Amino acid sequence: MNSELFIIDLSGCSNTGEIITSVSSAFEVMEARERKIGLKLSNIGLNQAQILSIQSLIASYASELDYVETLNESTKNICENMGIKVQTPAYSENTYTMPSREIAFEIPKKEDEQSPLNTEVSQMDGHEGENGGEQTIQNDFAPQASQNTQEPQQQSEGFEEFKPIEFDEQNLQTMDTYKKAYDENEEEKQTWEEVDYYAPPTDEPVIVDSKQTIYVTQTLRSGQVLEFDGNVVIIGDCHPGSEIKAAGDITVWGVLGSIAHAGSKGNRDAKIRALKMNAVQLRIANCYSRRPDGTNIPYIIKSSVFTPEEARIVDDSIVLFKIN
Amino acid sequence: MTGSVIVITSGKGGVGKTTTSANIGTALAKDGNKVVLIDTDIGLRNLDLLLGLENRIVYTIVDVVEERCKLKQALVKDKKNPNLCLLAAAQTRDKSAVTAEQLKEICDTLKEDFDYILVDCPAGIEQGFQNAVAGANEAIVVTTPEMSAIRDADRIIGLLEAKEEVQRYRLLVNRVRPNLIKSNDMMSVEDVVEILSCDLIGIIPEDTGVITSTNKGEPIVNDENSLAGKAYMNVAKRIEGEEVPFLDIDQPRTFMEKVKKFFSKKVKA
Numbered sequence: 001m002n003s004e005l006f007i008i009d010l011s012g013c014s015n016t017g018e019i020i021t022s023v024s025s026a027f028e029v030m031e032a033r034e035r036k037i038g039l040k041l042s043n044i045g046l047n048q049a050q051i052l053s054i055q056s057l058i059a060s061y062a063s064e065l066d067y068v069e070t071l072n073e074s075t076k077n078i079c080e081n082m083g084i085k086v087q088t089p090a091y092s093e094n095t096y097t098m099p100s101r102e103i104a105f106e107i108p109k110k111e112d113e114q115s116p117l118n119t120e121v122s123q124m125d126g127h128e129g130e131n132g133g134e135q136t137i138q139n140d141f142a143p144q145a146s147q148n149t150q151e152p153q154q155q156s157e158g159f160e161e162f163k164p165i166e167f168d169e170q171n172l173q174t175m176d177t178y179k180k181a182y183d184e185n186e187e188e189k190q191t192w193e194e195v196d197y198y199a200p201p202t203d204e205p206v207i208v209d210s211k212q213t214i215y216v217t218q219t220l221r222s223g224q225v226l227e228f229d230g231n232v233v234i235i236g237d238c239h240p241g242s243e244i245k246a247a248g249d250i251t252v253w254g255v256l257g258s259i260a261h262a263g264s265k266g267n268r269d270a271k272i273r274a275l276k277m278n279a280v281q282l283r284i285a286n287c288y289s290r291r292p293d294g295t296n297i298p299y300i301i302k303s304s305v306f307t308p309e310e311a312r313i314v315d316d317s318i319v320l321f322k323i324n
Numbered sequence: 325m326t327g328s329v330i331v332i333t334s335g336k337g338g339v340g341k342t343t344t345s346a347n348i349g350t351a352l353a354k355d356g357n358k359v360v361l362i363d364t365d366i367g368l369r370n371l372d373l374l375l376g377l378e379n380r381i382v383y384t385i386v387d388v389v390e391e392r393c394k395l396k397q398a399l400v401k402d403k404k405n406p407n408l409c410l411l412a413a414a415q416t417r418d419k420s421a422v423t424a425e426q427l428k429e430i431c432d433t434l435k436e437d438f439d440y441i442l443v444d445c446p447a448g449i450e451q452g453f454q455n456a457v458a459g460a461n462e463a464i465v466v467t468t469p470e471m472s473a474i475r476d477a478d479r480i481i482g483l484l485e486a487k488e489e490v491q492r493y494r495l496l497v498n499r500v501r502p503n504l505i506k507s508n509d510m511m512s513v514e515d516v517v518e519i520l521s522c523d524l525i526g527i528i529p530e531d532t533g534v535i536t537s538t539n540k541g542e543p544i545v546n547d548e549n550s551l552a553g554k555a556y557m558n559v560a561k562r563i564e565g566e567e568v569p570f571l572d573i574d575q576p577r578t579f580m581e582k583v584k585k586f587f588s589k590k591v592k593a
Contacts, residue, residue: 222415223367223415223416224416225416240378241415241416242415242416243415243416280378280379281379281382288382290379290380291379293376293379293403293541
């Protein structure tokens, strides 16, 4: 496991559904896997079960929840009881908030380090530079974040944000220098100047789909239809005879035994994930695939052993990929 | 070509309408007829499961009625027999999604291309039943040798007689247990026919193989050794107009029964 921390900023999330989606989107980036994860929460109140489910979601990507940053007292207490490290954020809610539905992740720096970018960045973001020294990490991402707030509206159909970031040679080199500098702590300041605006490619904020996400915590039973113009997250099983139709992705935190149609408005980048894939039919956009014959017994396989899988379109046919 | 539309109905639930539909349909198709099965049990469909076609359904009868697809697109071909087709019911709607006139129209269209159109009727005498009967010109009333099923069958026969289009109705006695009849614990088939005063089209013995075949999604007529399967094959022959004697369902199963029967015959002779 990579010992470097990977921080997911969830301060823009106002409910558990958004948190789950944001976290799973963050794991679309391979860099997030097999790492220690830090979560930045706003003052959202989470109960033990919710924290547990977030923890197991992170664990399903072979990563480990290292610490939680929260302003909420009850969340803080619950985390401490569960043995999770809690940090109080270096910024308070009033002085700085990330634009909602975006995730910025970073390689951590010590708090006493000064960034040469700091003052300039603070001005761009419209904040006073007074907290600059403490906000180093946050502000580094502010310019990109503020540029990107406009994009979701333009790109809402294309799902471009989900595509892996393309590396060009220049960026790759910068990444190397950056890492090298990080290992040799003493020379770090110098390299920061050299690096200038070429931040490592992974530092670009990943924008979560601007479409809405519905969050359902119940078992879908035969005959029930869930239709939504956005992403669907189901915490529960989907029994045969039910149907899920979503314009975006479908995520089932349980057994998927029904018909699932992701990207029903024609988005071929949509994905269907489930802890256990037992679907009668999978449809993505205009592609269709069915379960092999003779596997309809038993009615729905309820097991404690889960094999998380993800379905997506590869060359006009739906292919299942094991997650992990 | 004008096929005949046969509705399979019972009034009471759980007597084996759907099993009968699946098996007679498969048997007729095995004999080389072009058959289409229509499931009218909208919202509680099961016929697809019995035929093992659950994973192939894309369009349903409701999609046809609401003109989201053509009728031919909605016909699901059987895995083994290309002569057999299924028009599935929608699971996510209810009986009111289709009207009697619409179903009659579908039956009339299918008549041109198929020899037999079997309509699997839902339990009850409400809209679902009215829909299923609408296009039918023949009926098979399924019953079991129990008072409750017989009373419901009687009511259904009364309703069928009131329909002018239904020219003929015949009785199928399902789940007969010769052992119980012998010990006077179950009504005999003769009693049932006498009570309902109705032509008999078949006697199907109780068979545990039906349960496994249902779970496998494979009709029992495909099992050559099954007694119930043979009985269903005979029913299909009778539908085609052949004169087939009723099967001796009191067939010995175990070796000891065979020995007993062999000797009892000798003694009588």
